[in-house]
Amino acid sequence: MGLGTRLKQLFSGSRDTEEFYEELEDLLIEADLGARLAMAYTDRLRRTGRVRERSELVAQLRQFLLEDLRAADLELDPQRLNVILMLGVNGVGKTTNLAKLAHYYQRQWNGDGIVLAAGDTFRAAAVEQLGLHAQRLNLRIVKQTTGSDAGAVIYDAITSAVSRGDRLVLADTAGRMHNRENLVRELEKIHGIIHRQAGEGVIYRKILVIDTTTGQNALQQAELFHKAVGVDAVLLAKYDSSARGGILIPLAHSPGLACGWLGTGEGYTDLVPFDPERYVDELLAP
Ligand SMILES: Nc1nc2c(ncn2[C@@H]2O[C@H](COP(=O)(O)OP(=O)(O)OP(=O)(O)O)[C@@H](O)[C@H]2O)c(=O)[nH]1
Ligand SMILES: [Mg+2]
Numbered sequence: 001m002g003l004g005t006r007l008k009q010l011f012s013g014s015r016d017t018e019e020f021y022e023e024l025e026d027l028l029i030e031a032d033l034g035a036r037l038a039m040a041y042t043d044r045l046r047r048t049g050r051v052r053e054r055s056e057l058v059a060q061l062r063q064f065l066l067e068d069l070r071a072a073d074l075e076l077d078p079q080r081l082n083v084i085l086m087l088g089v090n091g092v093g094k095t096t097n098l099a100k101l102a103h104y105y106q107r108q109w110n111g112d113g114i115v116l117a118a119g120d121t122f123r124a125a126a127v128e129q130l131g132l133h134a135q136r137l138n139l140r141i142v143k144q145t146t147g148s149d150a151g152a153v154i155y156d157a158i159t160s161a162v163s164r165g166d167r168l169v170l171a172d173t174a175g176r177m178h179n180r181e182n183l184v185r186e187l188e189k190i191h192g193i194i195h196r197q198a199g200e201g202v203i204y205r206k207i208l209v210i211d212t213t214t215g216q217n218a219l220q221q222a223e224l225f226h227k228a229v230g231v232d233a234v235l236l237a238k239y240d241s242s243a244r245g246g247i248l249i250p251l252a253h254s255p256g257l258a259c260g261w262l263g264t265g266e267g268y269t270d271l272v273p274f275d276p277e278r279y280v281d282e283l284l285a286p
Contacts, residue, residue, distance in 0.1 A: 003031035008286040033248035069276040072233030072247040083169045088209035090175030093237030099133035100271040102144035113167035113276030117157035118143035119150045122174035151193045184228045191229040205232045212242040222255045240264045
């Protein structure tokens with residue numbers, strides 16, 4: 001059951017009492033806003049004392065959430081080379097959403113100049129998985145075998161994209177290595193390669209994929225990747241699979257991450273550009 005429905009139920013009991021505010025705080029925590037923000041919002045609402053009706057509460061919350069949220073600037077330029085690096089722990093939806101992004105820009109820019117880089121050389125079958133997407137979408141893919149150097153694959157992809165005049169490189173990465181330090185070191189290396197190679201005139205974006213069903217652990221994941229290479233935008237995957245969905249608010253508040261996309265299913269078209277107002281309205285709708 002989503003936050004909006006829970007808020008509606010809240011008004012079947014007593015209003016503007018201490019019990020009411022405590023319950024409200026719990027509902028916000030359960031919606032993944034995190035304990036700190038839930039408390040801060042509830043305190044603000046308590047002080048205003050203007051929450052006798054559901055519509056008043058929703059209007060106030062809507063305003064608070066929109067103050068904290070940010071939409072990422074994801075503008076790419078089809079006249080130049082754009083490089084997108086997909087980041088995230090294992091299983092969150094990097095590869096699937098990379099394919100959705102490829103499909104999105106394929107439609108947006110009608111056609112070619114898009115290349116996939118099979119930068120997950122760690123997990124067996126990861127190269128094949130991306131290869132299948134390339135085949136289905138009729139896109140070029142740069143790959144090597146499992147176990148080869150991910151940085152070299154991405155380097156080759158960018159080099160070939162430059163020489164062919166391609167417009168977009170979408171690079172997959174591994175979500176798991178032997179341990180976290182290895183993962184961070186690998187990503188720093190890949191980031192360094194792209195950074196040096198891409199240089200001026202190239203638009204380079206690092207997209208962190210967060211799984212909506214992860215809950216508050218997403219914050220630690222965000223810290224890890226943001227510290228390692230810097231995150232330009234969050235893609236919230238599996239948004240369709242959870243009634244919670246409030247995680248973007250603490251992500252925006254504390255690591256300060258803006259959202260770019262919502263993943264809403266497993267198909268190629270199940271990806272929508274992030275719109276803060278629409279997101280907040282959905283979150284608060286009964
Ligand atoms: N319902 C739903 N499922 C999704 C979405 N995005 C990805 N998935 C599913 O999540 C599962 C994992 O997706 P992958 O793209 O393989 O995840 P990954 O991060 O690349 O995983 P690793 O390569 O193992 O690190 C797959 O079954 C996808 O179909 C989404 O937005 N909604
Ligand atoms: Mg993958």
